[in-house]
Amino acid sequence: MQPFGLSFARALGTVALGLGLVLPGLARAQAPAGAANTFDAVKSRGQLVCGVNTGLAGFAQPDSQGVWRGFDAEYCRAIAAAIFGDATKVRFVPTTAQVRFTALQSGEVDVLSRNTTWTLSRDTSLGLDFAATNFFDGQGFMVKTSLGVKSAKELEGATICVQPGTTTEQNLSDWSRANRIKFTPVVIERLEEIVGAYISGRCDAYTTDVSGLAATRSAQPKPDDHLILPEVISKEPLALGVRQGDARFADVVRWTHFLLLSAEEFGVTQANVDKMANDPRPEVKRMFSKDGGLGPMLGLPELWAVNVVKAVGNYGELFDRTLKPIGIQRGPNALWTTGGLQYSPPFR
Amino acid sequence: MSQTTIDPRSLRAPPRRPLRLSWSDERVRAIVWQVLVVGVIGAIVWWLWSNTVHNLEVRRIATGFGFLGREAGLPIAESLIEYSPTDTYLRALTVGLLNTLKVAVVGIVLATILGTVIGIARLSKNWLLAKIAAVYVEVIRDLPLLLQLLFWYALLQGLPGPRQALNPVQGVFLSNRGLKLPWIEWQDAHSFALIAFLLGAAGTWLYRRAAIAKRMQDGRPRAVWPVAVGAMLVLPVAVWAALGAPWVVDWPALRGFNFRGGLNMSPEYFALLLGLTLYTAGFIAEIVRAGILAVPGGQWEAAQALGLHPGQVLRQIVLPQALRVIVPPMTSQYLNITKNSSLAVAIGYQDIVSIANTTLNQTGQAIEGIAIIMLVYLTISLSISFFMNWYNARIALVER
Numbered sequence: 001m002q003p004f005g006l007s008f009a010r011a012l013g014t015v016a017l018g019l020g021l022v023l024p025g026l027a028r029a030q031a032p033a034g035a036a037n038t039f040d041a042v043k044s045r046g047q048l049v050c051g052v053n054t055g056l057a058g059f060a061q062p063d064s065q066g067v068w069r070g071f072d073a074e075y076c077r078a079i080a081a082a083i084f085g086d087a088t089k090v091r092f093v094p095t096t097a098q099v100r101f102t103a104l105q106s107g108e109v110d111v112l113s114r115n116t117t118w119t120l121s122r123d124t125s126l127g128l129d130f131a132a133t134n135f136f137d138g139q140g141f142m143v144k145t146s147l148g149v150k151s152a153k154e155l156e157g158a159t160i161c162v163q164p165g166t167t168t169e170q171n172l173s174d175w176s177r178a179n180r181i182k183f184t185p186v187v188i189e190r191l192e193e194i195v196g197a198y199i200s201g202r203c204d205a206y207t208t209d210v211s212g213l214a215a216t217r218s219a220q221p222k223p224d225d226h227l228i229l230p231e232v233i234s235k236e237p238l239a240l241g242v243r244q245g246d247a248r249f250a251d252v253v254r255w256t257h258f259l260l261l262s263a264e265e266f267g268v269t270q271a272n273v274d275k276m277a278n279d280p281r282p283e284v285k286r287m288f289s290k291d292g293g294l295g296p297m298l299g300l301p302e303l304w305a306v307n308v309v310k311a312v313g314n315y316g317e318l319f320d321r322t323l324k325p326i327g328i329q330r331g332p333n334a335l336w337t338t339g340g341l342q343y344s345p346p347f348r
Numbered sequence: 349m350s351q352t353t354i355d356p357r358s359l360r361a362p363p364r365r366p367l368r369l370s371w372s373d374e375r376v377r378a379i380v381w382q383v384l385v386v387g388v389i390g391a392i393v394w395w396l397w398s399n400t401v402h403n404l405e406v407r408r409i410a411t412g413f414g415f416l417g418r419e420a421g422l423p424i425a426e427s428l429i430e431y432s433p434t435d436t437y438l439r440a441l442t443v444g445l446l447n448t449l450k451v452a453v454v455g456i457v458l459a460t461i462l463g464t465v466i467g468i469a470r471l472s473k474n475w476l477l478a479k480i481a482a483v484y485v486e487v488i489r490d491l492p493l494l495l496q497l498l499f500w501y502a503l504l505q506g507l508p509g510p511r512q513a514l515n516p517v518q519g520v521f522l523s524n525r526g527l528k529l530p531w532i533e534w535q536d537a538h539s540f541a542l543i544a545f546l547l548g549a550a551g552t553w554l555y556r557r558a559a560i561a562k563r564m565q566d567g568r569p570r571a572v573w574p575v576a577v578g579a580m581l582v583l584p585v586a587v588w589a590a591l592g593a594p595w596v597v598d599w600p601a602l603r604g605f606n607f608r609g610g611l612n613m614s615p616e617y618f619a620l621l622l623g624l625t626l627y628t629a630g631f632i633a634e635i636v637r638a639g640i641l642a643v644p645g646g647q648w649e650a651a652q653a654l655g656l657h658p659g660q661v662l663r664q665i666v667l668p669q670a671l672r673v674i675v676p677p678m679t680s681q682y683l684n685i686t687k688n689s690s691l692a693v694a695i696g697y698q699d700i701v702s703i704a705n706t707t708l709n710q711t712g713q714a715i716e717g718i719a720i721i722m723l724v725y726l727t728i729s730l731s732i733s734f735f736m737n738w739y740n741a742r743i744a745l746v747e748r
Contacts, residue, residue, distance in 0.1 A: 098709045105407055105712075126712035127409035157604040159525060162423070164702065165709030170421040173433035184606065185423040186616070188696035189705075197696065200505035202524050202615065204605045244408045 038110050038242065038249040039083075039299060047089050050076035051109035054094040054191060057215040058326040059115055068092045071322040072113040075134060075240065075257070078312045079111065082256045082304045087311035098165045098189055101126050104241060111253055112241035115209065117167040129246070130239035131253040136332040136341050138232035139171050140210040142217060145227050147204060152231040159184045161194050161203035168208050171234040205229075209236050211328050218326040252298055259305055261344035262287065263314035265335055270313040273306055287347045294347055315342065400715065415711040416441075422706050424698050426614055437707050444703030445724055451617065451699065452686040452728065455624040459685060460678075462625060463632025470637050481633065488630035494691055497623040501695040504615040510606055519599050521607060524615060528600035531611040537591035541584040548579030555579075616697035620689065628685045635677045639670035671743050679736035683729050690725075700724050 042048055052060035052072050060072040068076075077087040095103050095114060103109050105127050115137075116122075118130040141160075143149045162169050164187045176183055186203050188194040195216055198206035206213070210232060217226045240257065242250045263269075266284050268276055276288035286292040287305045295304040312318055319330065334340025367375060404411050420440040421433050427443045428450060470481035488496075505524050508514065513523035519530035532538065552575055559570040600610030643666050651665040652658075692699040701721055708717025 098705055101709065101712055102714055105409060105714075121710075122712070125410040127404075127407040155605075157606050157608070159606060164422070164706040169423065169706070170433075170710070173421050173423045176423075177433070183423070185425050186696050187423070187425065187698055187702065187706075189693060193694070193696070196502075197505065200502075200524065201509045202505050245406075 038246050039252060042083060042110055042249070046084070047091055048076065048080045048083065048111070049091050049093060049109045050079070051093050051095045051100055051103050051112045051114055052076065053114050054096055056115065056191065056212060057219045058211070058323050058328065059215065060092070060094075060113075069322070071135065071318065072115065074312045074318050074322060075113045076111070078260060078308050078318075079113075079253055079256050081307045081311035082252060082259075082300055085301055085303070085307040087307075096189060096191075097163050101128065101241075104128055104243060107243075110242070110249070114241075115212065115238050116241050117209075118237045118239040119167060127244050128241045129244045129250055131242050131250045132257040133237040133239045134257050135211065135238040137209040137211050137236040137238050139168055139207060139234040139236055140213055140232050141205045141207050141229040142198075142213040142226050143205045143229065144201075145225050149205075149227075149229070152205075152229045152233070153179065153181070155183060155205055156181050157183070158204040159186060159202070161186045161188070161198045161206045163187070163191065163194055163208065164189055166208075167234070167236065172207055175233045209238070211238075211323070214327045223327075248299060252300065255298055256308060258344035258347075259287070259308055260312070260315040260318065261335065261342050262347055263305075263309050264316040265337060265344065268309055268314060270309060270317060273309040276306075283347055404715075409712060411713065411716070413716055415707070415713060415716070418711075420707070420710075422703070422710070424703070426612075426617065426698070437711075440703050441700065441707065441720060444698060444700035447697070448686075448689055448692075448699040448701075448724070449728070451620055451624065451689050451692070451697070455621055455628065455685045455689065456682050458621070458625045459628040459632055459681070462629040463681075464636050466629060466633035467636025468640070470633060471640060485630045485633050488626055489634075493623060493627050493688055494694060496627055497619060497691055497695050500622050501615065501619040504619050507615075510602055513602070513607075519597075519610070521600055521602075523607075525606055525612075526615050527613040527618065528607045529611040529613075530597050530599050533594075533596040533598050535594045537588050537594050540591060541588040544584040544587040545580055548581075548583045551579045552576045614697075616692070616695055619695055620692050620697045623691075624685050624688055627688075628681055631681050631684075632678065635674055635681065636670070638677075639672075639674035640666060642673045643669045668743070672740075672745060675736060675740045675743065679733060679740075682732050682736065686728050686732065687725060690721075 050073075052068060052070075055061045056070070058070055060068055060070040063069050073092065076090045076092065080090045081087040083089075093103065093109050095109070095112070100112055100114055100116065101122075104112050111131075112128075113134075115135075116130075117137075118133060122128065123130060141152045141155065143155075149155065160172065160183045162172055162185055169185075169187070172183075172185070175181075186194075186197055188197060195206070197203055199220070206216070208216075210228065213228050217223045217228065220226060240253050242253055262283075263273075266281065268284065268288065273288065276284055277290065279285050279288070286294060288303075288309075290302050292302070292305075295302045298304070301307070313321070315335075319333065330340060332341045334342065336343040367373065370376060401411075416438040417436050419434055420437045422440060423433050424431055424440065424443055426447065428446045429439075429443060431439060431443050466481045466484060469477050470485065472478045472481075507522060507524040510521075510523045510525050513521040513525075513528075515521055519528075521528040552572070555575045556572045559572055563569055598609045600607040600612075647665055647669065648661060651661040656664065689699055690701040693702045693705065696702075704717045704721045708714045711717075
């Protein structure tokens, strides 16, 4: 069978070589389109695809008409308003804690506006960049009032409900080690299931970001039956995520956030934004007038700032509309002028 | 089978022709087609591979299995081996693998027992028993497994909290934290007793084989049970007693929020085991029923005519023949139970899928994570297939 084997190998080599020359072109041709320039891709698509939570009151949750409501959802609208001048040109894609990064990496969504903590390892190894921290949060615990627990230090031996694949899970094990508190985790991915396990009493405590706890608490029939413990065990800067190496689009997302902050700082609201083109303050005039020239530097329309504020209001208005009703105070998310952490670089 | 006989077919084989480089040559055509098919498949695989690697590079996503040595930091509720969040991802994944095996192996044993009982019950002459078995099979088979798992989990969550736990017998507590049982404090003497038991079981099996072989020669039945009791009960107890007979019971007790001590079966594990067992037993029951019905009625009658009592007929005549029909589809059910255990994710049992998912989420290395999951299931499934195929060949009809 020698001749057969030889000719077989040779022919196989030829075929492989031929295909090898043809296919790399194919493979290389389509990769960058998805990855490199999201800004142009979004503009030519005419729609922003925004990755949001699967349903977290105050942040992103569809209302009875199926319209997405909440802080994160409004950020999606703000970015769409900046790019298209039309806040409705958004498609919301609900993502679980586990699939969110894959959804962004693979190009299924353009931007993640979804309670995602900015950490070093995520920034470096997940192929994404964090554009701006739009909500400063921290991890806490919620227990049933009937349990009689007043401090997280009393949770020795407790069963704690936690979502997998989150920084929450890792903070929890760090915290338990640091404080020598032993606990039993119950780890379920879906938010509804994990909250269900906490409510049914399978867990003594439920841990996630304090904002998430407040959202869950407010959604219960009797919020007073649940107590958020005073300890905050971590820093959770919740940030807007974009793909890595996508600087132009990251700029648009980042400056949309800064615009919302500056608008609040200068007292520009949804109601008075139209009058700001003739404002005596130079920076405000630059931002909101037709010939300020800042929009085109970002590749956006001249009146992008007006469009954004008209669509969603300033940061304070947005916060009061979405998060205040579920009992979240401004806290560290107040403007720097009132002692908070939210600070915008100058619009110049 | 003598060596001197020449196979006449080799004499009739056509003479070998030289290979002509022409389309009309059958062998040339065959080679060209095979090269094309293999080449196309190879090129597709290569293309997928290079495209993936390139895209990962463009998106600056880390690759490789280096993350396995890093600290996992993820808490795991139940583990067969020592584990703490400071251990590596590799150890966390090992814990997940063992958790998958724990539910799959126990599930396979329980589903086989339950399925066989229900399958036989469905053929029973007792009308009520047969109908109950039939209803069970129809109901269980027709509902999606995920739904059943969520149902059992919700049911177990409905149990009272640990402070109001049901306490039917001293030391046994049933609450929404799981089932707590008293357990002995494991010492070396117990391990040696267990080894003695396993040796005794092997010895009993060898004795039984020898006894059957002797019976084949002289026709006299020999009792196996005295040897079994001696080797599997008296010997381990003697070993245990000789090593000081340690006996300290670890009673579960409510301290703080939860029970401490004793043996724990979590609601997650219990719900998954219950769901998988009941679901798969429904299918196994039908396989067993089909296997028994496949044995011709004449076999029953012939066996009875020889004077065997009904139990003997079932054990010695019918079941060995039914097994030949039962084993191949049974293999599929064992594979199903293993793969279906991945639904554990939905109810929070930390099996290999759950832990690999968390790992890939924390490290961002989805392709490596999925590859690990696939490798684990492939290995387990091939092992089951291999064993069942070996068993099937062993019990196959020996044609004389």
